[in-house]
Amino acid sequence: MLAVSDYEFWFVTGSQPLYGEEQLKEVAEDAKELVNQLNESNKLPYKVVYKGVMTTADSVTEFMKEANYQEKVAGVMTWMHTFSPAKNWIRGTKLLQKPLLHLATQYLNNIPYDTIDFDYMNLNQSAHGDREYGYVNARLQKNNKIVYGYWGDEEVQEEIARWEDVAVAYNESFKLKIARFGDTMRDVAVTELDKVEAQIELGWTIDYYAVGDLVRVIDDVADAKVDELYSQLQEKYTFNPGENSADKFENSVKAQLRQYLGIKQFLDENGYTAFTTNFQDLYGMEQLPGLAVQLLMSEGYGFGAEGDAKSAGLTRLLKIMSHNKQTAFMEDYTLDLRKGHEAILGSHMLEVDPTISGETPRVEVHPLDIGGKDDPARLVFQGIDGEAIDVTLSHSNDGFKFISYPVDAHKPEAQTPNLPVASQLWTPKVGLKEGATKWIQYGGGHHTVLSFALIEEQINDLANLFGIGSIEIG
Numbered sequence: 001m002l003a004v005s006d007y008e009f010w011f012v013t014g015s016q017p018l019y020g021e022e023q024l025k026e027v028a029e030d031a032k033e034l035v036n037q038l039n040e041s042n043k044l045p046y047k048v049v050y051k052g053v054m055t056t057a058d059s060v061t062e063f064m065k066e067a068n069y070q071e072k073v074a075g076v077m078t079w080m081h082t083f084s085p086a087k088n089w090i091r092g093t094k095l096l097q098k099p100l101l102h103l104a105t106q107y108l109n110n111i112p113y114d115t116i117d118f119d120y121m122n123l124n125q126s127a128h129g130d131r132e133y134g135y136v137n138a139r140l141q142k143n144n145k146i147v148y149g150y151w152g153d154e155e156v157q158e159e160i161a162r163w164e165d166v167a168v169a170y171n172e173s174f175k176l177k178i179a180r181f182g183d184t185m186r187d188v189a190v191t192e193l194d195k196v197e198a199q200i201e202l203g204w205t206i207d208y209y210a211v212g213d214l215v216r217v218i219d220d221v222a223d224a225k226v227d228e229l230y231s232q233l234q235e236k237y238t239f240n241p242g243e244n245s246a247d248k249f250e251n252s253v254k255a256q257l258r259q260y261l262g263i264k265q266f267l268d269e270n271g272y273t274a275f276t277t278n279f280q281d282l283y284g285m286e287q288l289p290g291l292a293v294q295l296l297m298s299e300g301y302g303f304g305a306e307g308d309a310k311s312a313g314l315t316r317l318l319k320i321m322s323h324n325k326q327t328a329f330m331e332d333y334t335l336d337l338r339k340g341h342e343a344i345l346g347s348h349m350l351e352v353d354p355t356i357s358g359e360t361p362r363v364e365v366h367p368l369d370i371g372g373k374d375d376p377a378r379l380v381f382q383g384i385d386g387e388a389i390d391v392t393l394s395h396s397n398d399g400f401k402f403i404s405y406p407v408d409a410h411k412p413e414a415q416t417p418n419l420p421v422a423s424q425l426w427t428p429k430v431g432l433k434e435g436a437t438k439w440i441q442y443g444g445g446h447h448t449v450l451s452f453a454l455i456e457e458q459i460n461d462l463a464n465l466f467g468i469g470s471i472e473i474g
Contacts, residue, residue, distance in 0.1 A: 004320055007074035007168050008047045009101075010067050011035050014084030014133060017055045019122050026123060027081045028053050030107045034079070034151050043157040045323070046074065046164045053081075057088040064092035075099035075167040077160075080129035081107065082122065086136035093140055099167035099465055100144040101160065102137065104130040109150040143464045166458050169320040170465045174203030176302075176313055179272040182211050182281025184307030190445035191308040193395060198309070201400050202466060206309050207272075215284035218262030229257045233363065237379065240362040244375075252287070252365040253377040259285070259292035267301065274302030274312040279349070279371035281307075288371045290350025290378035291363065294422075297353040300324045304447065305331070305351055310393045311447040317462070318391065322453035328353030330390070330424065330450040335432075342432035343425050345412060346450060350378040352422035356452065358384035358411055366420045382411045383424030388452045390426065391459055392444045401469030403444040404459050405435050409452065424450065430474030438473045 013031040015024060035050040054060045067073045075098045093100070106126040137144050145163050149156040184191045195206040230253065233239075241249040267275060275296075279288050297303050302316025315329045333347040346352075349368060354361050361379035368376055391404040407426040416423065428435025456472050463470035 004168060004172050006072060007171065008049050008072055009075050009077055009164060009167070010051045010063075010073055011048050011077045011079070012051045012060075012063055013053045014078060014080040014089070014129065015053050015055050015082040016085055016088075019082065023082075023123055024053055024055070030081060031079065034105075034107070037152060038157060038160070041157050043154070044161045044164060046168065048077065054084070054088070057091060060089050060092035061095065062092075064096040068095065068097045073098060074164070074171045075101060077101045077103055078133070079103045079105060080126055080133045081124070083125040083129040084133060086132045089133060089136055090140070093137065093142060096142075099163075099170055100137075100142060101163055101167075102130070102134060102144055102146045103151065103160070104134070104146055104148040105151040105156070109152065143467060145461055145464075162455070162458050163461060165321040165323070166461045166465070169317045170462060172320050173313075173317055173466075176203060176274060176316060177205045177207065177270075177272045178274040178276070178302070178309050178312050179267060179270065180206060180208045180276045180307055180309055181214050182276075182278040182307060183208070185278055185280055188306060191304075191306050191310070191447070193309050195309070197395070197399070198313070201468060202313065204309075204313050206313075211281055211283050211285065214262065214266055217266045218259055218285070221258045221261045221265070225261055226254050226257050229261065230254055233257070238360050238362045240364045240380075242364060242366075244365050248375075249365050249377075252375055253291065253363060255286045255374070256289065256291035256377045259287070259289045260295050263289065263292060264296060273300075274304075274309075274316040276304045276307045276309055276312050278305075278307045282371055282373055285373065287374050287376035288350060288368060290376040293351040294354055294379045297329060297351070298355055303329050303351060305329070305348060308447050310395060310445075311449070314391065314393045315449050318449050318451055318454060321458060321462070322451055324355060326356050326384070326388075326452035327454065328356045328424075328450050330448045332446045332448070333423070336425075337432075343410070343427045344432065344436075345423055345425055346383075346448075347419075347421045347423040350376055350421065352379075352424070354379050354381065354422070356383050356424060356450065357381040357422070361422070364420050378420070379422060380420050381422050382415075383409065383422070384452065385410050386452050388426065388450055389454055389456050389459065390428075390448050390450050392448045394443045394445060396443050399468060400466070401442075401471060402459050402463050403439060403442050403471045403473070404456055405430065405439070405473035406456060407450075409450070426450070428474065435473055442471050442473075
């Protein structure tokens with residue numbers, strides 16, 4: 001499900017015709033080798049395609065127009081091997097509608113003191129060619145990414161790789177369709193959203209469907225498909241009937257699997273990759289979707305509870321950026337305020353993504369004192385230890401903005417037998433008091449996405465591409 005388009009990135013090198021054909025051939029050969037080595041490094045998640053040396057305004061403009069036109073192109077990478085007069089780049093760069101990475105590098109990583117001469121200097125002018133080129137991008141306010149350093153170094157390649165993931169998520173954002181089954185939770189402010197503004201700024205299409213539209217699909221799911229999935233689930237997870245009778249446990253789990261299959265069919269047939277549900281709007285459904293949502297999120301679908309489309313879209317984008325690794329919809333659930341133990345316990349009623357599980361999740365069935373439906377099945381597990389980031393998408397008078405902070409994450413100190421949900425503990429690196437205070441001051445909501453696979457630089461880069469705010473606490 002997470003599969004996105006087969007994207008690639010086009011790489012172009014800047015120069016000028018003053019140096020002669022032989023020198024330009026050498027520029028091209030160096031650029032080709034650079035691109036080949038990047039692809040062979042196995043660090044980059046998407047292929048880089050060498051597209052030539054640009055020496056005139058016309059060639060740059062045509063290149064950028066073609067990059068816009070080709071759907072498979074997720075972004076453009078540029079390198080100023082020599083001094084490339086930056087006025088040549090103005091028209092084409094203004095027209096470019098794809099993410100732009102300026103690789104500020106040099107073909108060699110050293111200064112050849114014994115052999116350096118003016119021929120070498122004419123050919124290797126990245127040191128000031130990058131500044132000439134960068135000056136124009138700054139004037140154009142292009143929101144481009146600058147990666148500085150030797151192209152063969154692992155950390156530079158990893159920085160390019162992280163940006164590729166951001167650029168792909170940005171492209172996918174303009175294809176993102178979110179299905180809202182029912183409305184938002186009544187009387188709640190933070191889950192509300194201007195759908196038109198979301199489409200203008202983020203590219204998201206957000207559509208409402210009556211729950212009955214979904215129920216009709218769920219009810220038509222064949223029993224044989226449910227039975228087959230039930231057997232597969234037994235092999236993957238631990239079944240823990242607890243005090244439930246065998247029939248009640250099986251019926252509850254199969255009700256969730258029927259929901260899973262129905263929701264998946266509805267989303268796939270209509271081109272949606274994210275969705276919301278609301279426990280106040282379950283007409284015709286046996287249970288609040290719990291296990292069903294967890295299974296869908298584990299496959300890469302975005303989700304937001306209580307009709308929260310912002311979280312649904314954010315979850316989907318960050319799953320694309322992280323390749324669906326250890327990135328989960330979350331909620332600030334409760335607090336530990338003891339000195340030396342300050343932490344947030346993150347969870348939700350049922351819907352926490354098992355990609356952050358530190359153990360084999362257990363399938364359990366328990367009452368849910370909200371929603372007024374049958375006891376729902378869910379995956380119960382504890383999270384993991386490690387460094388992570390916690391991110392929310394806020395919408396206020398000043399528009400959309402990301403709010404985030406780095407956190408130290410831990411498994412909860414103990415099991416919660418009377419709160420049978422998936423759970424994860426974390427503490428903002430700036431401290432709970434400062435982090436939570438600023439989060440509240442900036443208008444951050446209680447629904448978040450917790451990721452062990454992403455870093456805040458990527459959140460800032462994504463905000464930069466959208467042209468929205470990004471507040472990094474600490």
